Amino acid sequence: MNKKRWIALGIAIGLFIVSIISQIGTTVASTDFDSLFSSFNEDFGEEIIDQGTSLDKIAVLRLNGVIQEDSGSSVLNTGTYSHQRFLDLLDHAAEDEAVKAVVLDVNTPGGGVVESAEIHEKIMNIQQNYEKPVYVSMGNTAASGGYYISAPAEKIVAHPATLTGSIGVIMQALNYAELADNVGIDFNTIKSGEYKDIMSASREMTDEERALLQTMIDELYGEFVQVIVDGRGMTESTVRELGDGRVYTGTQAKENGLVDELGTLDDTISMMKEEQGLSDATVIEYASGFEFNRFLGGAMQSVFGGSSELDGLENLLREANAPRAMYLYSR
Numbered sequence: 001m002n003k004k005r006w007i008a009l010g011i012a013i014g015l016f017i018v019s020i021i022s023q024i025g026t027t028v029a030s031t032d033f034d035s036l037f038s039s040f041n042e043d044f045g046e047e048i049i050d051q052g053t054s055l056d057k058i059a060v061l062r063l064n065g066v067i068q069e070d071s072g073s074s075v076l077n078t079g080t081y082s083h084q085r086f087l088d089l090l091d092h093a094a095e096d097e098a099v100k101a102v103v104l105d106v107n108t109p110g111g112g113v114v115e116s117a118e119i120h121e122k123i124m125n126i127q128q129n130y131e132k133p134v135y136v137s138m139g140n141t142a143a144s145g146g147y148y149i150s151a152p153a154e155k156i157v158a159h160p161a162t163l164t165g166s167i168g169v170i171m172q173a174l175n176y177a178e179l180a181d182n183v184g185i186d187f188n189t190i191k192s193g194e195y196k197d198i199m200s201a202s203r204e205m206t207d208e209e210r211a212l213l214q215t216m217i218d219e220l221y222g223e224f225v226q227v228i229v230d231g232r233g234m235t236e237s238t239v240r241e242l243g244d245g246r247v248y249t250g251t252q253a254k255e256n257g258l259v260d261e262l263g264t265l266d267d268t269i270s271m272m273k274e275e276q277g278l279s280d281a282t283v284i285e286y287a288s289g290f291e292f293n294r295f296l297g298g299a300m301q302s303v304f305g306g307s308s309e310l311d312g313l314e315n316l317l318r319e320a321n322a323p324r325a326m327y328l329y330s331r
Contacts, residue, residue: 044092044286050269052282056100058272059093060265060285061086063104066328067111067119067145081108083115089286090122094130101276102126102134104153105265109329110145110166113220116327119149120227127154133276137268138162138259143247145327147258148224151231155275156259157268158250165253166329167228167243169220171213173199173323199323220325232257247329 049060065081093099104123110116126132136142136150138158143166150156150164158164180187180202187202198209221243228239234257242256253259261271273279 044089046284046286048282049285050283052280054280054282055098056278056281057096057098058101058103058269058278058281058283059096059099060103060105060269060283061089061093062107062285063119063146063149064107064139067108067115067149069112069115083118087118087122090119090126092286094122094126094132099132100278100281101132101272103265103268103272104134104136104150105139106136106142106146106150107139108146109141109143110148110327112145113169113325113327116145116148117223120152123149123152127152133272135268135272137263137265138164138250139265141329143329144168146329148227148327151228153231155261155268155271157261157263157271158253158259159264160249160251160262162250162253163247163329164250165242165246165248165258167224167239168245168327169217169224169325170328170330171199171217171323171325172330174201175204176201177203217325224327 063081063086067081067083069083090102093102123134127134133154134152135155135157136153138146138150138156140159140162142150142158142162142164147164147167187200189197189200189202191197195209195212197203198213199205225236225239225243228234228243229236232239238257242258248256248258250259250262254262261267263271269283273281
């Protein structure tokens with residue numbers, strides 16, 4: 001490459017760097033830092049949805065996305081579900097004496113078994129130990145783990161078109177042993193026990209391994225069934241009959257007793273006010289405080305302009321999860 005081409009390349013690189021700096025500067029300049037940092041020391045700000053005339057509050061908590069540990073912690077992924085934050089929100093609503101009731105706006109296909117159980121426990125705590133009613137408003141999807149966490153609520157309201165149910169447990173893993181054989185790839189595995197590489201992607205599963213995993217799935221399914229038996233007051237046989245993994249529309253779920261009423265989030269709030277004697281309560285939603293990841297992620301999206309590039313980069317950075325049991329509606 002001659003001298004002129006090196007100069008041209010240097011100029012191009014310089015212009016690219018200047019462009020990035022300029023766009024970051026624009027993002028920073030257009031940010032309302034007074035507003036941004038005003039909530040820095042606040043765990044949870046409050047946004048008023050409906051101003052009431054009393055000091056009592058109804059807290060609306062929104063659960064959107066797959067219920068999975070740390071799934072919302074990425075710098076690049078700024079709008080997804082954060083499990084620890086949602087648990088903290090539940091604790092905050094429980095401990096705030098002004099909050100007299102909680103409405104969960106649920107829109108999730110479910111997720112991890114442990115994470116779903118943690119949310120279920122928090123909801124039970126709010127209702128039993130703090131004696132605050134919890135209603136659930138189901139959005140587009142409230143399936144599998146989404147139904148698991150809804151089951152203990154005092155009232156469940158679904159939209160007629162909601163997809164719910166999917167009662168069951170699933171565990172999946174890829175198997176590319178045949179592909180590896182075709183391209184001549186060998187796997188060398190050294191293990192301490194017979195089942196140490198169970199569900200390995202590099203070989204076929206044995207009948208003994210399948211039976212072992214099925215026992216685990218059956219145990220977890222039994223726990224799911226019991227949660228619904230306790231929460232909905234249904235018989236175990238009825239729950240098992242309904243809980244064959246299929247999804248139901250909100251209308252079907254109302255007919256078979258999985259939900260109580262049909263309606264929207266606004267309808268659910270109205271029911272809460274009327275039925276719990278909170279007609280004068282102020283309805284609030286917790287707003288995010290300052291999160292540097294969220295600000296930085298927004299700046300990066302402003303610079304790079306599209307979600308596809310960021311999604312591709314995040315996929316490269318994301319660690320692959322080991323196969324595990326899930327309360328998840330997978331399509």
